[in-house]
Amino acid sequence: QELRHMVSDDWVRRNWDVSQELGSGAFSTVKLGVRTKQGSSEALPAGLKCAMKMIDKRKFLSFQSNRSSGLTLNDEANLMTSLQHPNIVSCLEWFQTEIHIYLALELVRGGDLLHNLMEGGCLTEMQAVRIFRQICDAVHYIHVTVKLVHRDLKPENVLLTNKDRDTMVPKLADFGLARVNMKSMDCKTFCGTPQYFAPEVINSAKDSNLGYGKPVDMWSLGVNLYIMLCGVPPFEDEGLYQQIVQGNWQFDVPQFSQVSEEAKDLVRKLMTVNPRERINIQQALNEPWLRIAEIADFATP
Ligand code: ADP
Ligand code: MG
Numbered sequence: 001q002e003l004r005h006m007v008s009d010d011w012v013r014r015n016w017d018v019s020q021e022l023g024s025g026a027f028s029t030v031k032l033g034v035r036t037k038q039g040s041s042e043a044l045p046a047g048l049k050c051a052m053k054m055i056d057k058r059k060f061l062s063f064q065s066n067r068s069s070g071l072t073l074n075d076e077a078n079l080m081t082s083l084q085h086p087n088i089v090s091c092l093e094w095f096q097t098e099i100h101i102y103l104a105l106e107l108v109r110g111g112d113l114l115h116n117l118m119e120g121g122c123l124t125e126m127q128a129v130r131i132f133r134q135i136c137d138a139v140h141y142i143h144v145t146v147k148l149v150h151r152d153l154k155p156e157n158v159l160l161t162n163k164d165r166d167t168m169v170p171k172l173a174d175f176g177l178a179r180v181n182m183k184s185m186d187c188k189t190f191c192g193t194p195q196y197f198a199p200e201v202i203n204s205a206k207d208s209n210l211g212y213g214k215p216v217d218m219w220s221l222g223v224n225l226y227i228m229l230c231g232v233p234p235f236e237d238e239g240l241y242q243q244i245v246q247g248n249w250q251f252d253v254p255q256f257s258q259v260s261e262e263a264k265d266l267v268r269k270l271m272t273v274n275p276r277e278r279i280n281i282q283q284a285l286n287e288p289w290l291r292i293a294e295i296a297d298f299a300t301p
Helices: 009-015 057-067 075-082 113-120 125-145 199-206 215-230 240-245 254-258 261-270 281-285 288-299
Strands: 016-024 028-035 049-056 091-096 100-106 158-160 170-172
Touching: 009 016, 016 049, 049 057, 057 100, 075 091, 075 100, 113 158, 113 215, 125 170, 125 215, 125 261, 125 281, 125 288, 199 215, 199 240, 215 254, 215 261, 215 281, 261 281, 261 288
Parallel strands: none
Antiparallel strands: 016 028, 028 049, 049 100, 091 100, 158 170
8 A cells, every 4th residue: 555656766766857846845845747759658648747745755745643643645636536527636647666655636727715815915705605605516527526625725725727817727736735525623733823723623732522524624615705805814824823713813904894794794604713613614605705706707807
C-alpha cells in the first residue's frame, strides 16, 4: 500500500521538467511541471504543463503524528485521483520517491481567491454569486456524491482559471486535510485554519467526544462568502476562538450596506453556531440568493 507508485529520482527527471515555484504550504512545494519528450504518452503528451505538488513525507508524517489525525501519506493522492468535477483541481497522475509524494495537478493559472480579494477588494454581488455558486457545486459533489469532508475551505485553497472576475472559474484545491466521512460526525482532529474554524471544531479540541462532520465545511463556506462580499474577515484575530464559539460576528463593514438581504440571509444560515441548525449543501443551493446565479450565468457571454 505505502509503496504503490514508487519510482526513482531518475524516473522523475526523465518524465517531468520541474522548475519555477508556484506556491508552497506547511509541508509541500508546488512547482511548474512540464512533461518531457522522453516521458510523453498519449494521455500525457510532451510539453503538457501541470502544477507539481511535492509533499515532503518526513514533514508530513511528523505533523500528522503530532495531531494523531489518522491520515496516511497517500490519502491526498488517492482522493485527488478519484475526484472528477469542473470546479475541483484534477490530478493527472501521482507517484512517490523515498523523500516526496508527487501530485501532477491540473495547472490553474489565475492565482488563488485570497490574493485576488487582497489585490482587488471585495467582489460585486453578481461576481460573488457566480463564483460562490460554483464553489458550492464542488462542495455538493464532495459532500453528497463522494461523501467527503474538505475541512480546509478558505480563499487560499480556491484557485482561479484567470484574473477576470466576470469570467474566472473557481477550482477547489488542497485536499490535504480532507477525509472520507460516512457517518455524520466522526472527525475529531483539530485541524484547518483558525479564521475558518467552525465553533464545534474549537469545542471538540476541549471535548474530544463532540467530533465534527460536513457542517464544518458549511460554516467555512459562510466565512468565505462573508469575505467575498466585503473584503475582510468576520472575526478579529484577538480572542478569535471565543468570538467564533459565541457566534460573535456582524455585518459591521460599510460594504454590507450595498449587499442584498438575500445574500446576508445565506451568510447567516451558514454561520449558525449550532451545527444541527446550520443548513447543509443541498439547502444552500436552494437558497434564493444562489438561484440568482442561474440568471448571472445566463448573463455571462
Ligand atoms: P498545502 O497543502 O501545502 O497548503 P496547496 O495544495 O494549498 O498546498 O498548494 C499551495 C499553493 O500552491 C497554493 O496556494 C497555490 O498558490 C499553488 N498551487 C497549488 N495547486 C495549484 C494548481 N493546481 N495550479 C496552480 N497553482 C497551484
Ligand atoms: Mg493550502
